[in-house]
Amino acid sequence: MNAWQPDSAQTVKVLLFASLREQAGWSDRRIPLNAVAVSSAREIWDRLELGDLPQVVLVAINQEIVSADHPVHAGDELAFLPPFTGG
Amino acid sequence: MNAWQPDSAQTVKVLLFASLREQAGWSDRRIPLNAVAVSSAREIWDRLELGDLPQVVLVAINQEIVSADHPVHAGDELAFLPPFTGG
Amino acid sequence: MGSQPADLEIQILDQPTSGGLQLDTWLRSRAASDAATAVFMGRVRELAMDGQTLDALELDHYPGLCERRIETFTRRLLEQHGACSALVLHRVGRLLPGELIVLVAVSADRRGPAQRCCAALLEALKHDAPFWKREWSHGVGTWLSENTPLGS
Amino acid sequence: MGSQPADLEIQILDQPTSGGLQLDTWLRSRAASDAATAVFMGRVRELAMDGQTLDALELDHYPGLCERRIETFTRRLLEQHGACSALVLHRVGRLLPGELIVLVAVSADRRGPAQRCCAALLEALKHDAPFWKREWSHGVGTWLSENTPLGS
Numbered sequence: 001m002n003a004w005q006p007d008s009a010q011t012v013k014v015l016l017f018a019s020l021r022e023q024a025g026w027s028d029r030r031i032p033l034n035a036v037a038v039s040s041a042r043e044i045w046d047r048l049e050l051g052d053l054p055q056v057v058l059v060a061i062n063q064e065i066v067s068a069d070h071p072v073h074a075g076d077e078l079a080f081l082p083p084f085t086g087g
Numbered sequence: 088m089n090a091w092q093p094d095s096a097q098t099v100k101v102l103l104f105a106s107l108r109e110q111a112g113w114s115d116r117r118i119p120l121n122a123v124a125v126s127s128a129r130e131i132w133d134r135l136e137l138g139d140l141p142q143v144v145l146v147a148i149n150q151e152i153v154s155a156d157h158p159v160h161a162g163d164e165l166a167f168l169p170p171f172t173g174g
Numbered sequence: 175m176g177s178q179p180a181d182l183e184i185q186i187l188d189q190p191t192s193g194g195l196q197l198d199t200w201l202r203s204r205a206a207s208d209a210a211t212a213v214f215m216g217r218v219r220e221l222a223m224d225g226q227t228l229d230a231l232e233l234d235h236y237p238g239l240c241e242r243r244i245e246t247f248t249r250r251l252l253e254q255h256g257a258c259s260a261l262v263l264h265r266v267g268r269l270l271p272g273e274l275i276v277l278v279a280v281s282a283d284r285r286g287p288a289q290r291c292c293a294a295l296l297e298a299l300k301h302d303a304p305f306w307k308r309e310w311s312h313g314v315g316t317w318l319s320e321n322t323p324l325g326s
Numbered sequence: 327m328g329s330q331p332a333d334l335e336i337q338i339l340d341q342p343t344s345g346g347l348q349l350d351t352w353l354r355s356r357a358a359s360d361a362a363t364a365v366f367m368g369r370v371r372e373l374a375m376d377g378q379t380l381d382a383l384e385l386d387h388y389p390g391l392c393e394r395r396i397e398t399f400t401r402r403l404l405e406q407h408g409a410c411s412a413l414v415l416h417r418v419g420r421l422l423p424g425e426l427i428v429l430v431a432v433s434a435d436r437r438g439p440a441q442r443c444c445a446a447l448l449e450a451l452k453h454d455a456p457f458w459k460r461e462w463s464h465g466v467g468t469w470l471s472e473n474t475p476l477g478s
Contacts, residue, residue, distance in 0.1 A: 018386055018458035019469040060456075063391040079388060085470040086385070086416065086457020087368065087428050087448055105234055105306035106317040147304075150239040166236060172318040173233070173264065173305020174216065174276050174296055192353070198346045207372060210477075212444075213365035214437065220359060256477075284477025285366065285448065293441050325362075325408075325436025 010035070012044060012072050015079040020057070024050055033074055041078055042068040056083050097122070099131060099159050102166040107144070111137055120161050128165055129155040143170050181259040182248050184241055188267040193277040200261040200279060208258050208281035212292035216276045218269045223318065226311040231269045236304035247298045255291035257282035262295070264305065297324075333411040334400050336393055340419040345429040352413040352431060360410050360433035364444035368428045370421050375470065378463040383421045388456035399450045407443035409434035414447070416457065449476075 011030040021027045031047060033039055041059045045068070059068045060079040072078055098117040108114045118131055128146045132155070146155045147166040159165055183200060193215060201211065222228045248260050263277040278295050282288040299305075300321045307318045335352060345367060353363065374380045400412050415429040430447050434440040451457075452473045459470045 085459045086455050087452030172307045173303050174300030194350045209369050209371045211367040215363040217361050219361045286477035325438035
Protein backbone atom coordinates (compact mmCIF):
# COMPACT_ATOMS: atom_id res chain seq x y z
CA MET A 1 0.00 0.00 0.00
CA ASN A 2 0.99 3.55 -0.62
CA ALA A 3 1.44 5.76 2.46
CA TRP A 4 0.73 8.86 0.32
CA GLN A 5 -3.08 9.42 0.17
CA PRO A 6 -4.40 12.44 -1.77
CA ASP A 7 -7.69 13.72 -0.36
CA SER A 8 -10.17 12.76 -3.06
CA ALA A 9 -8.23 9.90 -4.63
CA GLN A 10 -8.76 7.47 -1.75
CA THR A 11 -11.60 9.08 0.20
CA VAL A 12 -15.33 9.68 -0.13
CA LYS A 13 -16.96 12.93 0.95
CA VAL A 14 -19.85 12.18 3.33
CA LEU A 15 -22.66 14.73 3.87
CA LEU A 16 -25.26 14.59 6.62
CA PHE A 17 -28.40 16.73 6.76
CA ALA A 18 -30.91 17.98 9.32
CA SER A 19 -31.41 15.61 12.28
CA LEU A 20 -28.52 13.33 11.18
CA ARG A 21 -26.19 16.31 11.31
CA GLU A 22 -27.40 17.06 14.84
CA GLN A 23 -26.99 13.46 15.89
CA ALA A 24 -23.45 13.14 14.52
CA GLY A 25 -22.25 16.61 15.47
CA TRP A 26 -20.82 17.26 12.00
CA SER A 27 -22.14 18.01 8.52
CA ASP A 28 -19.42 16.83 6.14
CA ARG A 29 -16.33 14.69 6.49
CA ARG A 30 -13.88 12.80 4.29
CA ILE A 31 -13.90 9.05 5.00
CA PRO A 32 -10.99 6.91 3.71
CA LEU A 33 -12.02 3.98 1.53
CA ASN A 34 -11.02 0.39 2.16
CA ALA A 35 -8.12 -0.06 -0.25
CA VAL A 36 -8.78 -3.71 -1.12
CA ALA A 37 -12.61 -4.02 -1.40
CA VAL A 38 -15.36 -1.87 -2.94
CA SER A 39 -17.52 -0.32 -0.22
CA SER A 40 -21.28 0.21 -0.37
CA ALA A 41 -23.05 3.32 0.97
CA ARG A 42 -24.32 1.19 3.86
CA GLU A 43 -20.79 0.07 4.77
CA ILE A 44 -19.63 3.68 4.91
CA TRP A 45 -22.64 4.52 7.13
CA ASP A 46 -21.73 1.69 9.50
CA ARG A 47 -18.28 3.24 9.95
CA LEU A 48 -19.88 6.54 11.09
CA GLU A 49 -21.04 4.86 14.33
CA LEU A 50 -24.53 6.36 14.20
CA GLY A 51 -26.40 3.07 14.79
CA ASP A 52 -28.23 1.07 12.09
CA LEU A 53 -29.06 2.99 8.90
CA PRO A 54 -32.74 3.94 9.41
CA GLN A 55 -35.07 2.59 6.70
CA VAL A 56 -36.45 6.10 6.11
CA VAL A 57 -33.03 7.62 5.39
CA LEU A 58 -32.33 8.03 1.66
CA VAL A 59 -28.86 7.72 0.13
CA ALA A 60 -27.52 9.96 -2.64
CA ILE A 61 -24.27 9.37 -4.49
CA ASN A 62 -22.99 12.27 -6.61
CA GLN A 63 -26.41 13.95 -6.21
CA GLU A 64 -28.34 10.95 -7.51
CA ILE A 65 -30.63 9.02 -5.18
CA VAL A 66 -29.58 5.36 -5.11
CA SER A 67 -30.04 2.23 -2.98
CA ALA A 68 -28.04 1.90 0.25
CA ASP A 69 -26.20 -1.04 -1.31
CA HIS A 70 -24.89 1.01 -4.21
CA PRO A 71 -21.06 0.89 -4.49
CA VAL A 72 -19.09 3.96 -3.50
CA HIS A 73 -15.91 4.97 -5.30
CA ALA A 74 -13.04 7.25 -4.41
CA GLY A 75 -13.96 10.88 -5.01
CA ASP A 76 -17.71 10.29 -4.71
CA GLU A 77 -20.01 12.60 -2.76
CA LEU A 78 -22.17 10.42 -0.50
CA ALA A 79 -25.13 12.00 1.30
CA PHE A 80 -27.52 10.60 3.92
CA LEU A 81 -30.94 12.27 3.81
CA PRO A 82 -33.61 12.10 6.55
CA PRO A 83 -37.28 12.19 5.40
CA PHE A 84 -38.00 15.41 3.48
CA THR A 85 -40.21 18.01 5.17
CA GLY A 86 -40.26 20.90 2.69
CA GLY A 87 -43.10 22.60 0.88
CA MET B 88 -111.33 49.46 -12.23
CA ASN B 89 -109.28 52.59 -11.80
CA ALA B 90 -108.20 54.33 -15.01
CA TRP B 91 -105.28 55.94 -13.19
CA GLN B 92 -102.35 53.47 -13.26
CA PRO B 93 -99.11 54.58 -11.60
CA ASP B 94 -96.06 52.88 -13.19
CA SER B 95 -95.11 50.45 -10.48
CA ALA B 96 -98.52 50.02 -8.86
CA GLN B 97 -100.04 47.95 -11.67
CA THR B 98 -97.01 46.86 -13.67
CA VAL B 99 -94.09 44.48 -13.34
CA LYS B 100 -90.60 45.40 -14.51
CA VAL B 101 -89.25 42.67 -16.82
CA LEU B 102 -85.51 42.27 -17.42
CA LEU B 103 -83.92 40.15 -20.14
CA PHE B 104 -80.23 39.23 -20.32
CA ALA B 105 -77.68 38.12 -22.91
CA SER B 106 -79.15 36.03 -25.75
CA LEU B 107 -82.74 36.71 -24.60
CA ARG B 108 -82.09 40.43 -24.87
CA GLU B 109 -80.79 39.87 -28.42
CA GLN B 110 -83.79 37.77 -29.34
CA ALA B 111 -86.37 40.25 -27.99
CA GLY B 112 -84.58 43.40 -29.09
CA TRP B 113 -85.01 45.04 -25.70
CA SER B 114 -83.50 44.67 -22.22
CA ASP B 115 -86.14 45.99 -19.83
CA ARG B 116 -89.81 46.85 -20.13
CA ARG B 117 -92.84 47.49 -17.89
CA ILE B 118 -95.61 44.95 -18.43
CA PRO B 119 -99.12 45.75 -17.12
CA LEU B 120 -100.57 43.12 -14.79
CA ASN B 121 -103.92 41.44 -15.29
CA ALA B 122 -106.13 43.37 -12.87
CA VAL B 123 -108.40 40.48 -11.87
CA ALA B 124 -106.08 37.43 -11.55
CA VAL B 125 -102.63 36.88 -10.05
CA SER B 126 -100.06 36.21 -12.81
CA SER B 127 -97.16 33.77 -12.65
CA ALA B 128 -93.70 34.48 -14.10
CA ARG B 129 -94.48 32.00 -16.89
CA GLU B 130 -97.69 33.85 -17.79
CA ILE B 131 -95.78 37.11 -18.07
CA TRP B 132 -93.19 35.36 -20.28
CA ASP B 133 -95.94 34.09 -22.57
CA ARG B 134 -97.12 37.67 -23.10
CA LEU B 135 -93.61 38.64 -24.36
CA GLU B 136 -94.16 36.50 -27.52
CA LEU B 137 -90.70 34.92 -27.41
CA GLY B 138 -91.89 31.31 -27.83
CA ASP B 139 -92.10 28.73 -25.04
CA LEU B 140 -90.05 29.51 -21.91
CA PRO B 141 -86.90 27.37 -22.40
CA GLN B 142 -86.31 24.83 -19.62
CA VAL B 143 -82.76 26.17 -19.14
CA VAL B 144 -83.89 29.75 -18.53
CA LEU B 145 -83.98 30.70 -14.82
CA VAL B 146 -86.49 33.11 -13.34
CA ALA B 147 -85.67 35.71 -10.67
CA ILE B 148 -88.26 37.81 -8.86
CA ASN B 149 -86.91 40.74 -6.88
CA GLN B 150 -83.39 39.32 -7.31
CA GLU B 151 -84.29 35.93 -5.84
CA ILE B 152 -84.24 32.86 -8.08
CA VAL B 153 -87.68 31.19 -8.01
CA SER B 154 -89.74 28.69 -10.01
CA ALA B 155 -91.39 29.84 -13.26
CA ASP B 156 -94.78 29.30 -11.60
CA HIS B 157 -94.06 31.74 -8.78
CA PRO B 158 -96.70 34.51 -8.56
CA VAL B 159 -95.74 38.01 -9.69
CA HIS B 160 -97.10 41.11 -7.96
CA ALA B 161 -97.31 44.74 -9.00
CA GLY B 162 -93.99 46.50 -8.51
CA ASP B 163 -91.94 43.30 -8.75
CA GLU B 164 -88.71 43.05 -10.74
CA LEU B 165 -88.95 39.92 -12.91
CA ALA B 166 -85.82 38.72 -14.72
CA PHE B 167 -85.31 35.90 -17.25
CA LEU B 168 -81.79 34.48 -17.17
CA PRO B 169 -80.20 32.28 -19.85
CA PRO B 170 -77.65 29.66 -18.64
CA PHE B 171 -74.73 31.32 -16.84
CA THR B 172 -71.35 31.35 -18.60
CA GLY B 173 -69.12 33.32 -16.24
CA GLY B 174 -65.91 32.41 -14.44
CA MET C 175 -58.30 26.58 12.91
CA GLY C 176 -61.67 27.66 11.52
CA SER C 177 -62.47 29.50 14.74
CA GLN C 178 -62.31 32.96 13.18
CA PRO C 179 -65.42 34.12 11.32
CA ALA C 180 -65.50 33.59 7.57
CA ASP C 181 -64.21 36.66 5.82
CA LEU C 182 -64.78 37.47 2.17
CA GLU C 183 -64.18 40.17 -0.37
CA ILE C 184 -66.04 40.31 -3.69
CA GLN C 185 -65.20 42.76 -6.46
CA ILE C 186 -66.98 43.07 -9.83
CA LEU C 187 -64.68 45.21 -11.99
CA ASP C 188 -65.38 46.97 -15.29
CA GLN C 189 -61.76 47.95 -15.99
CA PRO C 190 -58.71 45.78 -16.86
CA THR C 191 -56.68 44.49 -13.92
CA SER C 192 -53.91 41.93 -13.46
CA GLY C 193 -55.36 41.14 -10.03
CA GLY C 194 -51.86 41.34 -8.53
CA LEU C 195 -52.49 44.45 -6.45
CA GLN C 196 -55.81 43.18 -5.05
CA LEU C 197 -54.27 39.77 -4.28
CA ASP C 198 -51.28 41.35 -2.49
CA THR C 199 -53.50 43.65 -0.41
CA TRP C 200 -55.82 40.79 0.52
CA LEU C 201 -52.90 38.46 1.37
CA ARG C 202 -51.34 41.09 3.65
CA SER C 203 -54.61 41.31 5.59
CA ARG C 204 -54.72 37.52 6.24
CA ALA C 205 -54.05 36.20 9.73
CA ALA C 206 -50.83 34.17 9.97
CA SER C 207 -52.99 31.22 11.00
CA ASP C 208 -54.19 31.09 7.37
CA ALA C 209 -51.01 29.28 6.39
CA ALA C 210 -52.34 27.92 3.08
CA THR C 211 -53.64 29.96 0.14
CA ALA C 212 -54.90 28.58 -3.17
CA VAL C 213 -55.49 30.95 -6.08
CA PHE C 214 -57.00 30.52 -9.52
CA MET C 215 -56.78 33.02 -12.38
CA GLY C 216 -58.62 32.74 -15.68
CA ARG C 217 -57.74 34.90 -18.67
CA VAL C 218 -59.31 35.59 -22.08
CA ARG C 219 -58.14 33.11 -24.74
CA GLU C 220 -56.79 34.15 -28.16
CA LEU C 221 -59.27 31.94 -29.98
CA ALA C 222 -63.05 31.81 -29.88
CA MET C 223 -64.86 28.53 -29.15
CA ASP C 224 -65.16 27.89 -32.91
CA GLY C 225 -61.41 28.36 -33.43
CA GLN C 226 -61.61 31.83 -34.98
CA THR C 227 -59.36 34.66 -33.79
CA LEU C 228 -61.08 36.39 -30.87
CA ASP C 229 -61.26 40.18 -31.08
CA ALA C 230 -62.85 40.68 -27.69
CA LEU C 231 -64.90 38.97 -25.01
CA GLU C 232 -67.98 40.77 -23.69
CA LEU C 233 -69.07 39.97 -20.15
CA ASP C 234 -72.56 40.86 -19.00
CA HIS C 235 -73.97 40.37 -15.49
CA TYR C 236 -77.10 41.01 -13.43
CA PRO C 237 -75.95 43.59 -10.87
CA GLY C 238 -77.24 43.01 -7.36
CA LEU C 239 -78.34 39.41 -7.79
CA CYS C 240 -74.83 38.59 -8.97
CA GLU C 241 -73.02 39.95 -5.90
CA ARG C 242 -75.59 38.46 -3.53
CA ARG C 243 -75.39 34.99 -5.07
CA ILE C 244 -71.58 35.04 -5.00
CA GLU C 245 -71.62 36.08 -1.35
CA THR C 246 -74.10 33.32 -0.46
CA PHE C 247 -72.28 30.44 -2.14
CA THR C 248 -68.85 31.69 -1.03
CA ARG C 249 -69.93 31.70 2.63
CA ARG C 250 -71.47 28.23 2.22
CA LEU C 251 -68.33 26.82 0.50
CA LEU C 252 -65.93 28.34 3.07
CA GLU C 253 -67.91 26.68 5.84
CA GLN C 254 -68.29 23.38 3.95
CA HIS C 255 -64.54 23.11 3.33
CA GLY C 256 -63.37 24.53 6.67
CA ALA C 257 -61.62 27.44 4.95
CA CYS C 258 -61.23 30.90 6.50
CA SER C 259 -61.42 33.58 3.86
CA ALA C 260 -61.92 34.25 0.18
CA LEU C 261 -61.23 36.91 -2.42
CA VAL C 262 -63.30 36.93 -5.63
CA LEU C 263 -62.55 39.29 -8.52
CA HIS C 264 -64.65 39.09 -11.70
CA ARG C 265 -64.43 41.32 -14.76
CA VAL C 266 -67.44 42.60 -16.70
CA GLY C 267 -67.55 44.74 -19.87
CA ARG C 268 -65.35 44.39 -22.94
CA LEU C 269 -62.18 42.28 -22.42
CA LEU C 270 -59.24 41.73 -24.79
CA PRO C 271 -57.33 38.44 -25.20
CA GLY C 272 -54.93 37.87 -22.29
CA GLU C 273 -56.92 40.05 -19.85
CA LEU C 274 -57.91 38.62 -16.49
CA ILE C 275 -61.55 37.43 -16.34
CA VAL C 276 -61.63 35.93 -12.88
CA LEU C 277 -59.41 35.57 -9.81
CA VAL C 278 -60.40 33.39 -6.85
CA ALA C 279 -58.23 33.08 -3.71
CA VAL C 280 -59.02 31.00 -0.65
CA SER C 281 -57.04 30.83 2.60
CA ALA C 282 -57.22 28.08 5.19
CA ASP C 283 -55.15 26.51 7.92
CA ARG C 284 -54.34 23.50 5.70
CA ARG C 285 -53.59 23.13 1.99
CA GLY C 286 -56.33 20.53 1.28
CA PRO C 287 -59.27 22.76 2.34
CA ALA C 288 -57.73 25.80 0.59
CA GLN C 289 -57.27 23.91 -2.71
CA ARG C 290 -60.64 22.15 -2.66
CA CYS C 291 -62.58 25.27 -1.66
CA CYS C 292 -60.84 27.35 -4.35
CA ALA C 293 -61.75 24.81 -7.05
CA ALA C 294 -65.37 24.53 -5.82
CA LEU C 295 -65.71 28.32 -5.69
CA LEU C 296 -64.53 28.62 -9.29
CA GLU C 297 -67.12 26.05 -10.44
CA ALA C 298 -69.83 27.94 -8.53
CA LEU C 299 -68.78 31.18 -10.28
CA LYS C 300 -69.09 29.43 -13.64
CA HIS C 301 -72.42 27.73 -13.01
CA ASP C 302 -74.30 29.61 -10.27
CA ALA C 303 -73.61 33.33 -10.79
CA PRO C 304 -75.46 35.46 -13.40
CA PHE C 305 -72.58 36.25 -15.77
CA TRP C 306 -72.79 35.83 -19.54
CA LYS C 307 -70.00 35.79 -22.11
CA ARG C 308 -70.25 36.93 -25.73
CA GLU C 309 -67.36 36.29 -28.11
CA TRP C 310 -66.61 38.88 -30.79
CA SER C 311 -64.83 37.69 -33.97
CA HIS C 312 -64.69 39.67 -37.22
CA GLY C 313 -67.38 42.02 -35.93
CA VAL C 314 -69.85 39.25 -35.12
CA GLY C 315 -70.91 38.62 -31.49
CA THR C 316 -71.95 35.15 -30.29
CA TRP C 317 -73.37 34.53 -26.84
CA LEU C 318 -71.87 31.37 -25.33
CA SER C 319 -74.43 28.72 -24.49
CA GLU C 320 -72.18 26.85 -22.07
CA ASN C 321 -68.86 27.11 -20.27
CA THR C 322 -65.55 25.64 -21.37
CA PRO C 323 -65.07 22.14 -19.98
CA LEU C 324 -62.96 21.62 -16.85
CA GLY C 325 -60.41 19.73 -18.96
CA SER C 326 -59.76 16.02 -18.57
CA MET D 327 -53.09 23.27 -26.49
CA GLY D 328 -50.03 21.60 -24.96
CA SER D 329 -48.13 22.02 -28.23
CA GLN D 330 -45.63 24.52 -26.83
CA PRO D 331 -42.65 23.05 -24.94
CA ALA D 332 -42.90 22.82 -21.15
CA ASP D 333 -41.43 25.92 -19.56
CA LEU D 334 -40.39 26.18 -15.94
CA GLU D 335 -38.71 28.52 -13.51
CA ILE D 336 -37.32 27.35 -10.17
CA GLN D 337 -36.01 29.72 -7.49
CA ILE D 338 -34.54 28.73 -4.12
CA LEU D 339 -34.44 31.95 -2.08
CA ASP D 340 -32.60 32.71 1.17
CA GLN D 341 -34.27 36.10 1.77
CA PRO D 342 -37.91 36.95 2.67
CA THR D 343 -40.28 37.49 -0.25
CA SER D 344 -44.04 37.83 -0.67
CA GLY D 345 -43.71 36.08 -4.04
CA GLY D 346 -45.91 38.77 -5.60
CA LEU D 347 -43.24 40.29 -7.79
CA GLN D 348 -41.99 36.94 -9.08
CA LEU D 349 -45.56 35.78 -9.75
CA ASP D 350 -46.41 38.99 -11.65
CA THR D 351 -43.25 38.77 -13.78
CA TRP D 352 -43.87 35.12 -14.56
CA LEU D 353 -47.56 35.71 -15.36
CA ARG D 354 -46.68 38.52 -17.76
CA SER D 355 -44.37 36.16 -19.66
CA ARG D 356 -47.12 33.54 -20.16
CA ALA D 357 -48.61 33.02 -23.60
CA ALA D 358 -52.27 34.06 -23.83
CA SER D 359 -53.04 30.44 -24.73
CA ASP D 360 -52.30 29.57 -21.07
CA ALA D 361 -55.75 30.80 -20.07
CA ALA D 362 -55.82 29.03 -16.69
CA THR D 363 -53.37 29.52 -13.82
CA ALA D 364 -53.49 27.79 -10.43
CA VAL D 365 -51.29 29.05 -7.60
CA PHE D 366 -50.55 27.76 -4.12
CA MET D 367 -48.79 29.71 -1.36
CA GLY D 368 -47.70 28.28 1.98
CA ARG D 369 -46.64 30.50 4.86
CA VAL D 370 -45.03 29.93 8.29
CA ARG D 371 -47.59 29.24 11.02
CA GLU D 372 -47.67 31.10 14.35
CA LEU D 373 -47.63 27.85 16.32
CA ALA D 374 -45.19 24.94 16.32
CA MET D 375 -46.45 21.37 15.72
CA ASP D 376 -46.67 20.87 19.52
CA GLY D 377 -48.81 24.01 19.96
CA GLN D 378 -46.07 26.23 21.38
CA THR D 379 -45.48 29.74 20.02
CA LEU D 380 -43.10 29.49 17.07
CA ASP D 381 -40.14 31.90 17.14
CA ALA D 382 -38.78 30.89 13.75
CA LEU D 383 -38.73 28.13 11.17
CA GLU D 384 -35.34 27.00 9.84
CA LEU D 385 -35.27 25.50 6.36
CA ASP D 386 -32.30 23.47 5.23
CA HIS D 387 -31.78 21.96 1.77
CA TYR D 388 -29.26 19.98 -0.26
CA PRO D 389 -28.14 22.46 -2.94
CA GLY D 390 -27.77 20.98 -6.39
CA LEU D 391 -29.70 17.78 -5.81
CA CYS D 392 -32.64 19.88 -4.66
CA GLU D 393 -32.89 22.01 -7.81
CA ARG D 394 -32.32 19.02 -10.09
CA ARG D 395 -35.00 16.91 -8.42
CA ILE D 396 -37.52 19.76 -8.55
CA GLU D 397 -36.78 20.29 -12.24
CA THR D 398 -37.17 16.57 -12.99
CA PHE D 399 -40.51 16.06 -11.22
CA THR D 400 -41.90 19.41 -12.43
CA ARG D 401 -41.23 18.47 -16.08
CA ARG D 402 -42.77 15.04 -15.49
CA LEU D 403 -45.89 16.49 -13.81
CA LEU D 404 -46.42 19.19 -16.46
CA GLU D 405 -46.36 16.50 -19.13
CA GLN D 406 -48.52 14.09 -17.11
CA HIS D 407 -51.24 16.71 -16.55
CA GLY D 408 -51.00 18.41 -19.95
CA ALA D 409 -50.00 21.73 -18.37
CA CYS D 410 -47.72 24.25 -20.08
CA SER D 411 -45.53 26.00 -17.54
CA ALA D 412 -44.64 26.23 -13.86
CA LEU D 413 -43.09 28.62 -11.39
CA VAL D 414 -41.64 27.21 -8.15
CA LEU D 415 -40.33 29.46 -5.34
CA HIS D 416 -39.02 27.88 -2.13
CA ARG D 417 -37.43 29.64 0.84
CA VAL D 418 -34.45 28.35 2.77
CA GLY D 419 -32.75 29.80 5.85
CA ARG D 420 -34.43 31.33 8.90
CA LEU D 421 -38.11 32.26 8.42
CA LEU D 422 -40.45 34.17 10.75
CA PRO D 423 -44.16 33.43 11.25
CA GLY D 424 -46.22 34.73 8.34
CA GLU D 425 -43.33 34.59 5.84
CA LEU D 426 -43.79 32.76 2.54
CA ILE D 427 -42.26 29.26 2.50
CA VAL D 428 -43.38 28.07 -0.89
CA LEU D 429 -45.18 29.34 -3.99
CA VAL D 430 -46.19 27.05 -6.84
CA ALA D 431 -47.92 28.33 -9.99
CA VAL D 432 -49.00 26.24 -12.98
CA SER D 433 -50.50 27.48 -16.24
CA ALA D 434 -52.45 25.41 -18.71
CA ASP D 435 -55.06 25.79 -21.42
CA ARG D 436 -57.81 24.47 -19.10
CA ARG D 437 -58.53 24.94 -15.39
CA GLY D 438 -58.59 21.19 -14.52
CA PRO D 439 -55.01 20.45 -15.64
CA ALA D 440 -53.74 23.69 -14.03
CA GLN D 441 -55.38 22.90 -10.66
CA ARG D 442 -54.44 19.21 -10.60
CA CYS D 443 -50.85 19.81 -11.68
CA CYS D 444 -50.43 22.60 -9.09
CA ALA D 445 -51.67 20.32 -6.28
CA ALA D 446 -49.47 17.41 -7.44
CA LEU D 447 -46.43 19.68 -7.71
CA LEU D 448 -46.94 20.90 -4.14
CA GLU D 449 -47.10 17.30 -2.86
CA ALA D 450 -43.91 16.47 -4.79
CA LEU D 451 -42.16 19.49 -3.19
CA LYS D 452 -43.22 18.21 0.23
CA HIS D 453 -42.26 14.57 -0.26
CA ASP D 454 -39.66 14.33 -3.03
CA ALA D 455 -37.35 17.34 -2.66
CA PRO D 456 -34.49 17.49 -0.11
CA PHE D 457 -35.78 20.23 2.18
CA TRP D 458 -35.90 19.94 5.97
CA LYS D 459 -37.74 22.10 8.50
CA ARG D 460 -36.67 22.83 12.07
CA GLU D 461 -39.04 24.64 14.42
CA TRP D 462 -37.57 27.02 17.00
CA SER D 463 -39.58 27.68 20.19
CA HIS D 464 -38.15 29.23 23.36
CA GLY D 465 -34.60 28.76 22.05
CA VAL D 466 -35.04 25.03 21.37
CA GLY D 467 -34.86 23.68 17.81
CA THR D 468 -36.77 20.56 16.73
CA TRP D 469 -36.36 18.94 13.32
CA LEU D 470 -39.73 17.89 11.92
CA SER D 471 -39.99 14.19 11.23
CA GLU D 472 -42.92 14.52 8.84
CA ASN D 473 -44.97 17.09 6.97
CA THR D 474 -48.25 18.62 8.07
CA PRO D 475 -51.21 16.59 6.82
CA LEU D 476 -53.04 17.68 3.67
CA GLY D 477 -56.12 18.42 5.82
CA SER D 478 -59.31 16.41 5.55
